[in-house]
Amino acid sequence: LTPLSKANTTFCLDLFRKLSDNDNTANVFFSPFSISSALAMVMLGARGNTATQMSEVHDTHTHTHTHTMLLYALSVANRLYGEQSYQFIEDFLTQTRKLYNAELESVDFKTSSEAARVNINSWVEKQTQGKIKDVLVQGVVNDMTRLVLVNAIYFKGNWNKQFKENATHDVQFRLNKVTQRCNRLYIYSNLAVIQILEMPYKGKELSMLIFLPNEIEDGTTGLEKVEHTRTRTSTHEETHETQAS
Known part of the structure; x- marks a missing residue:
């Protein structure tokens, strides 16, 4: 296995255990790829103890391999939604753009958080071919929100051997x-x-x-x-x- 595959498999298993502990009889459905991609983007801007803790959870200390996941023939899109009055570090924006093709879109969380939420949901719905319509429910973002990192993944494939x-x-x-x-x-x-x-x-x-x-x-x-x-x-x-x- 590649270092990237090892890191994401470990992350997937650890996160699955945490989610399933909430109710061991319920169905658990999540995308480790999307979550790890969003975390990896956050790590680009993290420093000190925060960066150390995130590296331990993510089980990888560099972004050398992470961005290669995007080379698969999948529809994968990343985007940052930042409060328009907030000044983000340019190096962070450069790295997220370079490694994850994630552009920053300025939105007004302070006075129009609901409009920003609708805007984000519309983008995700478009990127997932209409499969995910309301990724952010009401109340998730508010006037205190400064940055939302979004990963949208869409995959539709045919089985190598069709069922008879x-x-x-x-x-x-x-x-x-x-x-x-x-x-x-x-x-x-x-x-x-x-x-x-x-x-x-x-x-x-x-x-x-x-x-x-x-x-x-x-x-x-x-x-x-x-x-x-x-x-x-x-x-x-x-x-x-x-x-x-």
């Missing part, structure tokens, strides 16, 4: 000890505690990975044991083993 309708069938799917009927696609590798399914998109550069626990011992979703034992190393080793088998 006559090759799918219903099996029992367990949310916890209770089972439900669902469509089974295929299982790629069955390891000791989890099943791992890799579904590559056309070009095989990007894939969807699905982790499914083999056993559910109590009333939880069964994912807790898997979640809290996943590390960047174990995830890489298991997926590498899956690809080699």
